[in-house]
Amino acid sequence: MTGNARTDSSGRTAHYASLGGCVNDVALVECFLKTELGVLDEHIIKLTSTAPDLDDDAYHGRPKEDISAWPTYRNIARAFARLSSETRSGDLVYIHYSGHGARVRTAYEGIKGQGGIDEALVPVDIEVVASADMDQARYLRDVEIAQWLAGLVGKGLGVTVVLDSCHAGGSTRRKESATPRGTGFIDRSLLQSDLCVGSQRSYGPAAPAGLRHGRVGKSWLLEASGYTLLAACTAFQKAYEHTFAERQHGALTYHLIDTLRRYGQDSVSAEALLGRIAIMVQSYFSEQTPLLEGETTMAFFGISSSSSSSSRACHAHRPLVLAVDAASGVVDLDHGDLHGVHAGAEYGIYRDDDGSFPLDMVARIRITKPQGLRATAAFMGPHEPADWAAVQPGFRALLLKQAPERMAGVRLVVPDGTEPAAEHVRARLTSLRRHIEEQKRPPSLWRLLPEEEEEDGGGYESVPLALSVTINPEGFYELLDASQAALPNLPTIPAANSVSSSASLLACLNHVVQFRLVQRLRADPVSALRTPCRFELVGKSAEPPTEADVGDALSGELVFPAGLEPAPLHNGAYAVRSGEVVSVEFENRGQSAVYLTVLDLKPLWGVEKLYPAGVGASECVGPGEKRTLPIQMEIPTYLVGKGRTEITETLRAVVTVRHTSLQALELPDIHEPSTARHAHFPEYFTSALDQLLEDFSPASRDVKLKGRTGGSWQMYDINVRTTT
Numbered sequence: 001m002t003g004n005a006r007t008d009s010s011g012r013t014a015h016y017a018s019l020g021g022c023v024n025d026v027a028l029v030e031c032f033l034k035t036e037l038g039v040l041d042e043h044i045i046k047l048t049s050t051a052p053d054l055d056d057d058a059y060h061g062r063p064k065e066d067i068s069a070w071p072t073y074r075n076i077a078r079a080f081a082r083l084s085s086e087t088r089s090g091d092l093v094y095i096h097y098s099g100h101g102a103r104v105r106t107a108y109e110g111i112k113g114q115g116g117i118d119e120a121l122v123p124v125d126i127e128v129v130a131s132a133d134m135d136q137a138r139y140l141r142d143v144e145i146a147q148w149l150a151g152l153v154g155k156g157l158g159v160t161v162v163l164d165s166c167h168a169g170g171s172t173r174r175k176e177s178a179t180p181r182g183t184g185f186i187d188r189s190l191l192q193s194d195l196c197v198g199s200q201r202s203y204g205p206a207a208p209a210g211l212r213h214g215r216v217g218k219s220w221l222l223e224a225s226g227y228t229l230l231a232a233c234t235a236f237q238k239a240y241e242h243t244f245a246e247r248q249h250g251a252l253t254y255h256l257i258d259t260l261r262r263y264g265q266d267s268v269s270a271e272a273l274l275g276r277i278a279i280m281v282q283s284y285f286s287e288q289t290p291l292l293e294g295e296t297t298m299a300f301f302g303i304s305s306s307s308s309s310s311s312r313a314c315h316a317h318r319p320l321v322l323a324v325d326a327a328s329g330v331v332d333l334d335h336g337d338l339h340g341v342h343a344g345a346e347y348g349i350y351r352d353d354d355g356s357f358p359l360d361m362v363a364r365i366r367i368t369k370p371q372g373l374r375a376t377a378a379f380m381g382p383h384e385p386a387d388w389a390a391v392q393p394g395f396r397a398l399l400l401k402q403a404p405e406r407m408a409g410v411r412l413v414v415p416d417g418t419e420p421a422a423e424h425v426r427a428r429l430t431s432l433r434r435h436i437e438e439q440k441r442p443p444s445l446w447r448l449l450p451e452e453e454e455e456d457g458g459g460y461e462s463v464p465l466a467l468s469v470t471i472n473p474e475g476f477y478e479l480l481d482a483s484q485a486a487l488p489n490l491p492t493i494p495a496a497n498s499v500s501s502s503a504s505l506l507a508c509l510n511h512v513v514q515f516r517l518v519q520r521l522r523a524d525p526v527s528a529l530r531t532p533c534r535f536e537l538v539g540k541s542a543e544p545p546t547e548a549d550v551g552d553a554l555s556g557e558l559v560f561p562a563g564l565e566p567a568p569l570h571n572g573a574y575a576v577r578s579g580e581v582v583s584v585e586f587e588n589r590g591q592s593a594v595y596l597t598v599l600d601l602k603p604l605w606g607v608e609k610l611y612p613a614g615v616g617a618s619e620c621v622g623p624g625e626k627r628t629l630p631i632q633m634e635i636p637t638y639l640v641g642k643g644r645t646e647i648t649e650t651l652r653a654v655v656t657v658r659h660t661s662l663q664a665l666e667l668p669d670i671h672e673p674s675t676a677r678h679a680h681f682p683e684y685f686t687s688a689l690d691q692l693l694e695d696f697s698p699a700s701r702d703v704k705l706k707g708r709t710g711g712s713w714q715m716y717d718i719n720v721r722t723t724t
Contacts, residue, residue, distance in 0.1 A: 016100045016127050021241035021248035023048045025098035025164060028249065032257050033094070037301065045079045047071035049124040063124065071099070072125040073138050080148045089156030094301060097121055098250050101165030101239070108143050118142055119235065121165060153226035160228045160270075160301055164250035166238045228270045228298060230256070230277075231291040234620040234659055236593040240285045252290055255280040259394075260300070271296040275320050276394035279334070283323065283393055289659040291617070318664075319397040321349065322374070326388040329379040331365050333397055338656070338713050339664055340517065341375045342406050343367050347397040363391050364400070372712030373660050399444055408446040408466035408513050413480070415470050425471045428495050432469070435502040443506070445513045467512065469505070471495040477505050479512060487512065489604055489639065491671060511670050515605045518665050519650070521715070531590030535653040535716035537574050539564025540582045545630050560630075573648055573719035576633050584629045584718060586653055588621045596621050597654045597662050598629060603647040604636055606669035609662065610651070617661035618654075633722045638671055645724045653716040 026048055033039040049063035049070050063070055083093055099122060106116035120139035152159050232239030232252040244254045255277045260268075262276075274292045281290055319335040331349070335341045348361040365377035379388050412429040414422050436448050447463045468480040477493045478486055490512070493504045541560040564583055567574040576582060588594050595618035598611035611629055612619040621627060635647050654662060 016102075016122055018051050019099065019241060020051075021250050021253075022098040023050050024247050025250050025253040026096070028253060028257050029096050032260065036261070045082060047075050047079065070124050073123040073140060074125075076123060076140060080152075084151055084155065087152075087155065087157055090158075092158045092160075092301060093152055094160050094162075096162045096164070096253070098164040098253055101163070102139065104139055104141070107139075107141060121145070121163070149227055150225075158298075159226070160230075162230045162252070162256065164232045164239060164252040166233065225294060228295045228300070229291075229293045230270065230274070231293070232281075233288045234291060234593075234595075236620055236622060237288055240288055242284060251281045251284055251288065252277065268300055269296065269298060270300045273300055275396075279320055279322055279393045291659065293612070319347070319375075321391060321393050321395040321397065323393060324388070324391045326379075326391070329388060331377045331379065331391065333367075333375045333377060334373075335397075335664075336370045336373045336375045336712070338373055338521075338654075338660070339662070341367055341370050342402075343370060345399060345406070346380070346401040347377065348400050349391050350396050350398060362395065363388055365397070373656060373658060402444055407463050408516075409449045409463040410446050410467045410469060410509060411449045411465055412451070413468045413470045415472070425495075428471060428497060429469070431497050432502050432505065435499065436506065439506075443510065445517070446509065466516075467509065469509070477501075477508075479508070489644075489670075508670065511605055511667065515601075515607060515667055515670075518599075518607050518667070519601055531588060531592050531594050531655075533594065533653075533655055533714065533716065534585070534587040534589060535718065536585055537567055537651075537718050537720070538583050538585050540567045540574075540576050540580045541565070542577075542580055544581050544632065545583075567720075570721070573721040575721050575723070578633065578635045578722050578724050581630050581632045582720060584631060584651060586621065586627045586629070588623055588625055591623050593620050593622050595619065595656045595659050596627065597656075597660075599652045599654065599662070599665065600631075601650040601652060602636075602669060603649050604638065604669035604671055605667065606672070607665055607667040609666055617663075618656060618659055620659070633720055635722055635724060636669070640724075646721065648719060648721045651718040651720065654713060655716070656713045658712070 026046060030044060030046065033044065034041075047069055048065055050065060052062070052064055068075065087093060102120045102122050103117050104120050106112040106118045108118065109116060112118070118139070118141040120141045123137070123140055125137040126139065149159060149161065230252070232250065239250065239252060241248055241250045243249075244251075256273070259273055259276045259280070263273075270292055274290060274296075278290045281288055319333040319339070319341065322332040322334050324331055333341065333347075345367045347365050347367070349363040349365060350361055364380045366380055367375055367377045369376040412433055414426050414429065416422075433448065436443075446466070449463065449465065466482055468484065470478050470480060472478045475495055477495050479490060480486055491504070491508060493508060494501055539560075541562060541564055543560065543562055545560045560581075560583070567576055567582060569575075574582070584598075586596055586598070596611065597609060597618045600606075600608045600610050602608060610631065611627065619627070631651070633649075635644060639647060
């Protein structure tokens, strides 16, 4: 892109500087598509605008290509129309944009309201006077992009979108020779061609089709749905281009193609790709955080998953190596206190690009300083510094050994009763103890304590008692909390003298400990996050919301047809009826952007991420912005069948200072089949001593006012009691 700042008929004075890496990006992607994936020339649509040399007057300051090949608004629209007309269900579509991004005054006030902001791409004719096509020059806005993509998805196409551009302005630290792909302000003017955009077309997603228990309706407009979206940065950051391999490139594009080539011909999920890409981008630009949304578990480019891809997806949420200083023996990880990484824990480092995970350990490290969302570790023997140099950013870490004081103690208890019955129970529990002790890989989160009359010779005297296992009179295993009260809503496991019975109990123990550690998660007493926020249940309704009509369009704003009524607050929990929909609202009342994740801690010992939807990480919420989440509350069918008429669950807002993923904290309901990640790799979940000593009965909190603050995050809880 090239040209001079100009003022148009609407008074716009924004200027987008020429970028040196965008055309290089397209050439790099085109080469990969042709050489690695065998895509034919006739299946590639390429729009570029190469800036002429400064001393070349032949182009009069305009791009070298023919105008039909420029990325103008009209040409981009034609390209999308061609994609729609020339494809059929099952085809794969890849869309890559490298260029400027912008935040501009909305052209859709009926959707976003007065003063609303559109996130937009910047076609070349915004800046370069082309011809009569200038009458069509306008920003390519988020609402329109979403509509076009929805049309492609609706045809049954496998769609992957990469946007290597800024999503917003704002001050950033610039590196030498680095250029941001955007401006530092919001363009609040409208081009002449924008004035009729909002009235000419009807945009917006379909109204919510009904809300399932604990799931959020679409209260935000542009959720990536049905396609994979990889974006260069969050909404309040800039994306940069820089010199890589002696050529200017966007940081996202360069490291995307480099990572794909490292994986070779193996199919790999977008989720697994993001880990390495984000690490490499942030090694150059710490203030740029790549994002992944939509269908993130499918193989990138939509290629069918292979076994190696499935394996990578299984451990995509393990800690990643951020940086390595082999000389001083120091490693930085992208997980910290909030993710359950604690001082003294030992991890193995493994390559994540050769399918060997977790067989071949490259190095062993011990955590020395967890810091909120990050952690520092030191290399351990027997490896030497020469071996440490083999560790690279993007490698994965696996928990090998947890510090004793961070573990939960589990004791096997013989209940009171007649001597014959007690002896029978003792025999069953002795068999269970033998099964646990014979495990090749002992539990990483809990430790089996000796019987009370025995002495602990295993060096675990500091492990606190958190759970007890006993056998009830009906002959089933029963879990008790520290106060010896039975835990509710657990599977019925016969206390049989069999491997399957013991294995079921171990899986249940792992699950309960994992859930409890998430439930009792505490943060550091001093918080670097000073932004005031509000997380509140504002009301309930018997009917789900719909989107308000604005003329012929949907507004994107959710409206409850019968209005909201207050939900009574009793003993720290809001009271609702099963089937009712609650409206929960989060508001950023500060002057800085924050990143939001909303979790549902469910009565069947499950942890579900409600917001953002899908497997994406936290969502950026700007100053003064709100997020409204309608959630339908129901008593699970399993518990209804057991005669339960009341449950209590917790909705938790986790607010962080930077983009972070909390997917490692998710758990299925305990009665659902466990995923491979949670069944075999519970080392994600760890906690402090005081968390493990707390009672396992439901806790009451001031659900409206109190947020637990930490070094890099805050947490706000809302308890909801649902009755029949």
